[in-house]
Amino acid sequence: MELFPRIPVGEWIEAFVEWLLKAEFIIGALRSVIQFIADDIFHTIFATIPPLLFIILLTAFAAFLVRKSKNYGLPLLVLFGLLFIENLEYWDDLIITLSLVMTATLISVVIGVPLGVWMAKSNTVQRIFTPVLDLMQTMPAFVYLIPAVAFFGIGIVPGVVASVIFAMPPTVRLTNLGIRQVPTEMIEASDSFGSTPNQKLFKVQLPMAKTTIMAGVNQTIMLALSMVVIAAMIGTDGIGRQVYYAVGRNDIAMGFEAGICLVILAIILDRLTQTLNKQA
Numbered sequence: 001m002e003l004f005p006r007i008p009v010g011e012w013i014e015a016f017v018e019w020l021l022k023a024e025f026i027i028g029a030l031r032s033v034i035q036f037i038a039d040d041i042f043h044t045i046f047a048t049i050p051p052l053l054f055i056i057l058l059t060a061f062a063a064f065l066v067r068k069s070k071n072y073g074l075p076l077l078v079l080f081g082l083l084f085i086e087n088l089e090y091w092d093d094l095i096i097t098l099s100l101v102m103t104a105t106l107i108s109v110v111i112g113v114p115l116g117v118w119m120a121k122s123n124t125v126q127r128i129f130t131p132v133l134d135l136m137q138t139m140p141a142f143v144y145l146i147p148a149v150a151f152f153g154i155g156i157v158p159g160v161v162a163s164v165i166f167a168m169p170p171t172v173r174l175t176n177l178g179i180r181q182v183p184t185e186m187i188e189a190s191d192s193f194g195s196t197p198n199q200k201l202f203k204v205q206l207p208m209a210k211t212t213i214m215a216g217v218n219q220t221i222m223l224a225l226s227m228v229v230i231a232a233m234i235g236t237d238g239i240g241r242q243v244y245y246a247v248g249r250n251d252i253a254m255g256f257e258a259g260i261c262l263v264i265l266a267i268i269l270d271r272l273t274q275t276l277n278k279q280a
Helices: 009-020 024-048 051-065 073-087 091-121 123-138 141-152 156-167 169-180 184-192 197-208 210-226 228-234 239-249 252-279
Strands: none
Touching (some): 009 141, 024 091, 051 252, 091 123, 123 169, 156 228, 169 197, 169 210
16 A cells, blocks of 8 residues: 555656647757758768868877977877778768767757856856756666657757757856856956956956866767767667667677777867867
8 A cells, every 4th residue: 555646757747748749840940950060060071071181180180289298199099099990991980970979069068058157156046957967967868868759750869969968967067166166356356347247257257267167068078979879779870870789789899899989089089178178
């Protein structure tokens, strides 16, 4: 005998999702925007550049970042890592995966940084959104696939949406933290010079919080990359799909090759963003 009646949480959420599905115009617009960013911008740009030229350009960018420290380990990592992926014939999958990660990261930053600033400006907003961010980070990633497919079908769009939900919290949290850690003396000095709130934000707080914010962006990129295998379950192409296929077929060779390509891409993106953060 139950002491209390069962709370129909699942039914409530299902009803809420069905209600949201009625807003077909908004969902269609979001799908079109995400598809445009992922396919028409990132994928078109990345796929248009020949692989060898792409590798040379990214290696040159890495060398530019380390020009002061003269630590050329990063350019060598980029060069040989990407050449290795090209040699294994995973380049096309790499481009798709990179497009997904960059799209998810861009959307996460566009939404996450203003939200983090808002949380830093208001303790009430912080108290409201902190449990939401906790939920976004602790909910099993597979759960996000259900509403993503319900709203956006299959393909790269639901993969991007699920990645954004899973990967955005670090950007929000560290933007909030970075702005709150700006020394009070700097805020008082800007106020004494008659700075407006916008001037204080863009000329004092955001520049001083840049390192912390970039650390959040770095974590967002890593989390978005960790979603590519899970997103393959809903039809998202890329290296993640090759890993998913390898698991289904128990193909050790294919799984190891695709997995090591993902590891190389993750290390390259991580080192590039960390070095860019140090140079900024």
